[in-house]
Amino acid sequence: MEMNKEQIVDLMMGFFKTKAITSALELKLFDALEQGPATAEAICEQRNIPLQSGKRLLIALTAIGLLAKQEDHFSLTKAAREYMVSGSAQWLGWLGRHIDTFLYPLWSHTAQGVRDDKDQRQAAFGDDRSWFSILYQNPQDVVDFQEFLGIFAQPFIEGMLQGFDFSGYRKFMDIGSGIGTLPMAVAARYPQLGLSVCELPQATSFVRDKIAENGYADRIKIVAGDVISGTIPKGEHDLIHLGWMLHDYAPDIQMQILRHIHEALPPGGTFIASETPLADDESGPLFTSLLSINMLVSTDGGIESTCAQYLQRFTEAGFVNARVLAIPGPRTLFIGEKRK
Ligand SMILES: C[S@@+](CC[C@H](N)C(=O)[O-])C[C@H]1O[C@@H](n2cnc3c(N)ncnc32)[C@H](O)[C@@H]1O
Structure with a gap:
């Protein structure tokens, strides 16, 4: 209209x-x-x-x-x-602080970001380090980012538990787990499954505390690692998930990430990425299209992609049977397997 x-x-x-x-x-x-x-x-x-x-x-x-x-x-x-109201379980004050500290200053330079096809971290913060290095230098900023993402992720986690069956797997690793709500929800539903979280070193103490607070310290192992450099546990986990992270990186870095995950899986293992893809005709959706601008101004080439673009990268990285699985809620699953 x-x-x-x-x-x-x-x-x-x-x-x-x-x-x-x-x-x-x-x-x-x-x-x-x-x-x-x-x-x-x-x-x-x-x-x-x-x-x-x-x-x-x-x-x-x-x-x-x-x-x-x-x-x-x-x-x-x-x-x-x-x-x-602060203290409420769903408090959006975390998001408010993240908007004021990071998003609003970065978005003030959007026209320049588009002109230069480049992030605006130098213009907004006088700092050229990577997005996560700037974001993670202050513990309060880590908390704000992870807490509001945890609130955003709740409907996805419900949808993932409804739409994906974890029962055929032995050990599950969530890379870039953030606040750890997905592995905790999976732990509660699948008591036999082994569970690990692999997070950037600057974000591990936050997720470790969250997992301990919720009583899962003995159930979920926390590993500090970096999926871009490939310092992640190898050969142990037959199911690996990466949530809302491919879009933080440029397509060539996404390829590096996918190759490292392929390498880390045992033969026959499964990889899932959950993302909010662009429509096939690149007409939206609105939130994803705006998030892609957010990636432009904040990260080194992070970008939203269509389902076909994600699947192409999966296949190039060596995954077989690459496919899309629609699940209830806001995200779409991209699934690939390592040949047996
Ligand atoms: C946008 S958040 C997504 C959090 C959560 N997985 C979700 O689905 O809502 C991206 C997460 O990936 C982690 N991350 C970013 N780069 C990473 C890397 N190179 N290796 C491991 N984790 C990384 C960040 O610390 C952050 O927690």
Whole structure:
């Protein structure tokens, strides 16, 4: 359907809403309403911010639909209580901080990124190191990134458990596991399966703590490794998964990753990549197409691909029976096997 002018203006001004929300998260305005409705005066006094400016933000959050207002009292909507109050299981404040610290500064240089076909880390941060080196230098940034990705991954994990049968395998390794929720969910469902996580050295202590907190320390082995340099366990795991990581890297690096995983599998072993591919006709979907721009400005050539492009790379890396498996939820599985 054709868009009208108001819809276009609304899209263009979308960043007003983004920044109003991330600022309110930073100022902990939602937390100030956790105990019940309050006036602007009470909220601003509690948060130690001036009434005039604080009230502007409270009014905007009400207009956005995250707060409700009755007479002179503001209150949390159901959604704000579930996602905006720190300490809630689904808190999106992790995402808010990641947006303010990384995404918003990088996206400010998008036109230059497109002009140069290059990341904008130098322009945004004055730093030429890799995306993960910059992201992982500060422990708080690791936590923010992994926690919001964990929230994003929940519907994928449910879909993967419904759509893929792990029962024929002996040992499963999740490379680049992030917060470790996939191996923990698999551990709970398949008590006989051996499990390992392989993560970049800077991200292992985070995932180790998460796995221990959830009582899986004895069940899931944590290994520090790098799938690009090929320092990953070899010959031990007959099932390997790599989630939402190929898209972080340029196609030639994706080939290196795929070759190292092929090498690490025993004959007859299976590899699965879960990704959010572009449509075959490259018309979208919207989120994937925007994520591809995000990869442009933040990483060294990371890019979203179509199903055919992923399968071609699998075959070039030596996998046989390369195929797509549609599963419920947001991701698609790409599966390949190492010849017996
Ligand atoms: C975008 S996150 C995806 C997290 C999770 N697998 C998921 O599906 O939501 C990519 C993860 O890959 C890890 N990673 C990136 N490069 C890696 C490498 N070269 N070797 C091992 N892990 C890597 C990162 O530390 C991060 O946790």
